[in-house]
Amino acid sequence: MGLTLSEFLPYRLNCLSEAISQEIRPIYRDHFGLNRPEWRVLVALADLGTATAKDVGAHSAQHKTRISRAVHALEKRRWLTREPDPNDRRSEMLTLTAAGHRAYCDLVGPMRDREARILDRLSPEDREALGDALGALEAALGLSSPKPPVR
Amino acid sequence: MGLTLSEFLPYRLNCLSEAISQEIRPIYRDHFGLNRPEWRVLVALADLGTATAKDVGAHSAQHKTRISRAVHALEKRRWLTREPDPNDRRSEMLTLTAAGHRAYCDLVGPMRDREARILDRLSPEDREALGDALGALEAALGLSSPKPPVR
DNA sequence: TCGCAACAGTTTCAATCGCAACAAGAAAGA
DNA sequence: TCTTTCTTGTTGCGATTGAAACTGTTGCGA
Numbered sequence: 001m002g003l004t005l006s007e008f009l010p011y012r013l014n015c016l017s018e019a020i021s022q023e024i025r026p027i028y029r030d031h032f033g034l035n036r037p038e039w040r041v042l043v044a045l046a047d048l049g050t051a052t053a054k055d056v057g058a059h060s061a062q063h064k065t066r067i068s069r070a071v072h073a074l075e076k077r078r079w080l081t082r083e084p085d086p087n088d089r090r091s092e093m094l095t096l097t098a099a100g101h102r103a104y105c106d107l108v109g110p111m112r113d114r115e116a117r118i119l120d121r122l123s124p125e126d127r128e129a130l131g132d133a134l135g136a137l138e139a140a141l142g143l144s145s146p147k148p149p150v151r
Numbered sequence: 152m153g154l155t156l157s158e159f160l161p162y163r164l165n166c167l168s169e170a171i172s173q174e175i176r177p178i179y180r181d182h183f184g185l186n187r188p189e190w191r192v193l194v195a196l197a198d199l200g201t202a203t204a205k206d207v208g209a210h211s212a213q214h215k216t217r218i219s220r221a222v223h224a225l226e227k228r229r230w231l232t233r234e235p236d237p238n239d240r241r242s243e244m245l246t247l248t249a250a251g252h253r254a255y256c257d258l259v260g261p262m263r264d265r266e267a268r269i270l271d272r273l274s275p276e277d278r279e280a281l282g283d284a285l286g287a288l289e290a291a292l293g294l295s296s297p298k299p300p301v302r
Numbered sequence: 303t304c305g306c307a308a309c310a311g312t313t314t315c316a317a318t319c320g321c322a323a324c325a326a327g328a329a330a331g332a
Numbered sequence: 333t334c335t336t337t338c339t340t341g342t343t344g345c346g347a348t349t350g351a352a353a354c355t356g357t358t359g360c361g362a
Contacts, residue, residue, distance in 0.1 A: 003259045005194050005211060009266050010171045012285050015212050017168035019292045020161045035318085043156050053341060060156060061166050063320060068342055090327050090340040108154045115160050121291035130284035134163050137281060140272035141170045186348085204311065214350065219312055241310040241357045 023118065027110045032103055037062055037070040039107070045080060045096045046104045052091040079103060174269065178261045183254055188213055188221040190258070196231060196247045197255045203242040230254060 005011050021036075028034040034042070040060040045051060048059055057067045071094060074080045079100030082092040096104065119127050138144050156162050172187075179185040185193070191211040196202060199210055208218045222245060225231045230251030233243040247255065270278050289295050 001259070002197060003194055003263060005191065005198060008194075008262075009270065010168070010175050011191075011212075012289070013164065013168040013171055015294055016285065016288055016292065017161070017164040018212075019294055020164055023292075024161050037318095040156070040162075043154055043159075046153065047156060054339090061162075061169075064341065065320065065343085066318095069318090072342095088328070088340080092341090108152075111159075112154060118291060119160065122287050126284060126287040129280050130288060133277060133281035133284040134167065136273050136277040137167055138163070140269060141167065141174075143166055143170055188348095205309090215311065216313085216350065217348095220348090223312095239310080239358070243311090 020118065024111065024114055027114060028107055031107060031110075035070075037066040038073050041067065041070040041074060042079070042096070042100065042104050042107070045094060046101065050093050050095045052085060052088075052093060054091065056094065074100065171269065175262065175265055178265060179258055182258060182261075186221075188217040189224050192218065192221040192225060193230070193247070193251065193255050193258070196245060197252065201244050201246045203236060203239075203244060205242065207245065225251065 025036070028036075028039040040062060041056055044056045044060040048055060051059070053064065053067045053071060056062075056071070057064050060067075062070075071080065071082075075082065077099075078097055080094050080096050082094055085091045085093050119130075122130065135144075176187070179187075179190040191213060192207055195207045195211040199206060202210070204215065204218045204222060207213075207222070208215050211218075213221075222231065222233075226233065228250070229248055231245050231247050233245055236242045236244050273281065286295075
């Protein structure tokens with residue numbers, strides 16, 4: 001009739017998320033003084049090529065105010081440019097500049113390495129099971145990436 | 152040579168953590184106007200019986216300033232009492248009052264139900280695999296509960 | 303015993319956050 | 333067309349956060 005915190009799924013996920021975040025944050029923070037929203041916008045734009053703030057928000061799971069502020073910060077660094085969207089004058093097309101793309105490239109390697117170094121502490125079976133389990137949970141929570149339409 | 156956000160472990164864990172948190176928060180927020188640190192202190196004290204702020208922090212994985220503020224808030228509600236620690240005058244022994252314990256009991260049921268409702272969306276195999284995978288990752292990150300000393 | 307480093311907990315401060323209000327534009331309907 | 337509603341993105345504001353400084357206490361070594 002009690003609730004053991006260390007067995008409670010929301011608590012466990014939050015602890016894991018924060019622990020991993022702490023291992024990863026130094027990379028983008030110490031290299032370039034980025035914060036997480038900015039790092040995510042950088043990745044989203046590298047993924048998407050050119051996109052609106054809304055697209056970036058959907059792709060990086062971030063609130064529109066975060067996007068707005070992160071975009072401003074990256075713009076001040078001249079890591080991205082805004083161009084008017086011919087189809088919708090409310091939004092602007094965001095694109096990484098060469099400098100922005102270079103920063104992205106500088107970060108991706110170390111980020112992947114750090115992730116790999118964490119996953120290396122798991123056995124191959126555990127690693128695969130983890131990926132599958134997270135996928136199942138994502139599906140259960142409706143987080144799965146909106147799959148390309150069937151057909 | 153890219154980094155797909157939706158396959159990046161830190162990102163996935165953070166999204167899952169936030170999604171579950173959003174499903175769970177309304178329970179302690181709407182019932183009693185608690186925030187997460189307060190809810191966690193409540194659980195920690197129910198788990199531990201009587202403990203110092205430091206103990207609560209270790210048991211609920213929270214920064215000492217969070218603990219300090221959450222304890223003050225719960226104290227104002229008269230959900231916990233502070234008594235001088237005879238062994239160390241820097242700290243105080245914190246204990247839930249009857250009202251605090253009642254609130255805890257009111258919350259535990261709905262919280263567990265909500266957790267169960269989420270896990271029910273998974274197959275039994277996925278459920279078990281998830282628990283195991285999270286355990287493995289916790290171990291890899293050094294988060295496993297400090298096991299009682301061997302011998 | 304004294305002096306000093308380590309520690310528990312609080313407070314201050316600057317940064318960050320998301321809600322809500324807002325402006326400008328798009329979309330839908332009469 | 334005109335009006336209303338919805339949407340995109342920005343900004344103001346109050347709340348929350350953790351780092352750092354601080355207070356009072358303990359424990360250790362000279």
